[in-house]
Each structure stands twice: as structure tokens, then as C-alpha cells.
Amino acid sequence: xxxLRLRLLMGLGxxxxxxxxxxxxxxxPVLLENGNSWARVDPYSQNGxxxxxxxxxxxxxxxWFWYRVDGAGGLGHEASVDTLDTSPVVLAVDTSGDGGDxxxxxxxxxxxxxLAVEIxxxxxxxxxxxxxxxxxxxxxxxxxxxxxxxxxxxxxxxYLLSAGFDTAVVKWPNTVDQWFAPYHAxxxxxxxxxTRCEVGLVPSTLDALNDSLPTTLNGNAGPLTGDVAWGLEWxxxxxxxxxxxxxENRLLTMVPEPATLSLLALGGLAILRRKRPL
Numbered sequence: 376x377x378x379l380r381l382r383l384l385m386g387l388g389x390x391x392x393x394x395x396x397x398x399x400x401x402x403x404p405v406l407l408e409n410g411n412s413w414a415r416v417d418p419y420s421q422n423g424x425x426x427x428x429x430x431x432x433x434x435x436x437x438x439w440f441w442y443r444v445d446g447a448g449g450l451g452h453e454a455s456v457d458t459l460d461t462s463p464v465v466l467a468v469d470t471s472g473d474g475g476d477x478x479x480x481x482x483x484x485x486x487x488x489x490l491a492v493e494i495x496x497x498x499x500x501x502x503x504x505x506x507x508x509x510x511x512x513x514x515x516x517x518x519x520x521x522x523x524x525x526x527x528x529x530x531x532x533x534y535l536l537s538a539g540f541d542t543a544v545v546k547w548p549n550t551v552d553q554w555f556a557p558y559h560a561x562x563x564x565x566x567x568x569x570t571r572c573e574v575g576l577v578p579s580t581l582d583a584l585n586d587s588l589p590t591t592l593n594g595n596a597g598p599l600t601g602d603v604a605w606g607l608e609w610x611x612x613x614x615x616x617x618x619x620x621x622x623e624n625r626l627l628t629m630v631p632e633p634a635t636l637s638l639l640a641l642g643g644l645a646i647l648r649r650k651r652p653l
């Protein structure tokens with residue numbers, strides 16, 4: 376059954392209930408809050424980071440990580456990082472002192488794959504009505520096997536800016552821009568520069584990451600307009616005990632101010648918001 380997902384998630388009772396209900400300690404998505412922004416991350420499934428709200432508007436369908444281990448009995452195809460460990464370490468902390476958790480640390484470890492992955496999120500909101508928010512993200516990949524291994528880490532992102540009229544482009548060496556006026560999403564892989572990229576139409580990249588074959592992103596940097604999503608790929612060899620650290624930053628902005636957006640929505644802008652099966 377197809378369910379319509381509206382962008383104005385803050386207005387839905389189910390989401391409000393999620394925000395203000397105490398979450399179970401195990402196997403539950405984690406909510407981060409700061410300033411005018413909140414986000415939801417599910418560490419236990421490939422839903423991953425699936426909600427990012429600024430001033431009451433959600434702009435994200437999915438942002439998550441996939442991995443592959445080459446050779447020596449390695450995986451041979453991609454899997455989402457949540458499959459590494461059914462009981463990851465999940466630690467959410469309020470670093471700003473405002474009463475809401477704004478930092479999340481996830482630790483996955485799998486001896487059979489010889490791999491440990493740690494993901495850290497830090498949400499920095501802005502004053503209400505500013506129309507912007509920021510999320511810093513680091514990923515550490517460690518070889519916990521007793522032999523050198525070649526690893527691939529994939530970042531997949533599907534933002535919700537319109538009803539399928541977004542434009543996305545990878546501006547090498549390290550920046551992805553996606554926009555549908557007046558909305559803009561920017562992701563910067565600070566270090567290191569990704570090995571490959573791919574801008575495509577939903578669900579092509581996600582399908583490739585979830586099939587049973589090894590995937591190499593096709594290098595299409597765009598610009599591409601439509602129901603777009605994109606991926607970044609890092610390929611690296613690690614000796615036993617070595618780690619590979621990826622640092623990136625994500626920024627969401629919407630202009631004009633949210634109050635003006637509300638008036639535009641009443642005039643018909645709302646029909647442009649994307650509706651996609653959950």
C-alpha cells in the first residue's frame with residue numbers, strides 16, 4: 376500500500392508523539408535537537424538518518440553508509456553499516472546544555488568482517504526562523520583483522536527539496552550541492568577527498584548498493600535534475616590496527632524566511648513537495 380509522506384512532518388501528530396515521548400532504551404531511533412532543528416537517526420536499520428527538520432520543514436529522506444570488504448573472504452558486495460553489529464554502542468549526549476541531545480556516537484564492530492566503524496553526529500541548530508541548520512559528521516573505519524584489507528565506504532544521500540525537480544551536482548574535489556529554490560542542501564567532505572561519486576535518479580544508486588554484486592560508483596557528477604539522489608565512495612587499504620577517518624559537514628538553508636514560505640505554501644507551493652512511498 377502506498378503511503379503519502381508530506382514534507383511538513385512537524386504538523387503530523389505521529390511525529391509530534393515521537394518527539395515528546397520517552398524512547399525505549401534498545402533498538403529505537405535516536406532524536407537530536409538543537410535550536411530550530413531536529414533530526415532522527417535509526418542506528419539499527421538502513422533507514423539511518425531519515426529526518427532532518429529546520430523550522431518545521433523536513434528536508435531528508437535518507438542519508439546513510441554502506442561498506443564493502445574486498446578479498447580474503449571479505450563480503451564481496453555492499454551492505455549497510457547497521458548489518459555489521461546487531462548491538463552497536465549508541466550514545467546520545469546533550470553538549471549544549473539546552474536539555475536536548477545534540478551529539479550522537481554510534482560504534483559498530485564485526486570480527487568476521489575484520490571491521491569496526493564509528494559514526495559521530497553533531498547537530499548545530501540556529502535561532503528560530505533563520506531557515507538554516509548544520510550537521511557535522513565524522514566516520515572512522517578501523518581494520519580489526521590480522522591482515523591488510525581493502526575497504527570501500529559509501530555515503531548515500533536522498534534529500535527532500537521538491538516533488539522531483541531538484542538539481543544536484545558534485546563539485547570536485549569535495550562538495551555536493553542540491554537545490555530547488557528557495558531550498559538548498561550542501562555537503563562538504565572536508566577530508567579526505569572521495570574516490571568516486573555518482574548523481575542519479577531515485578532509486579538507481581540505492582538499488583545498486585543493496586544488490587548482491589560489488590558496486591563502483593559511475594563518476595557522474597551531474598548536474599542532474601529530477602528525483603535525484605547521490606553517493607560518494609572512498610576506497611582505501613588498511614593494515615591491521617589502522618584507521619581511516621572521514622570528516623564532513625552538511626548545511627541546510629531555506630530562503631526566503633519560513634514565515635514567507637508559509638504564505639507561499641498557501642498560494643500553491645505545497646503541491647510541489649515530493650510524495651514518495653515509505
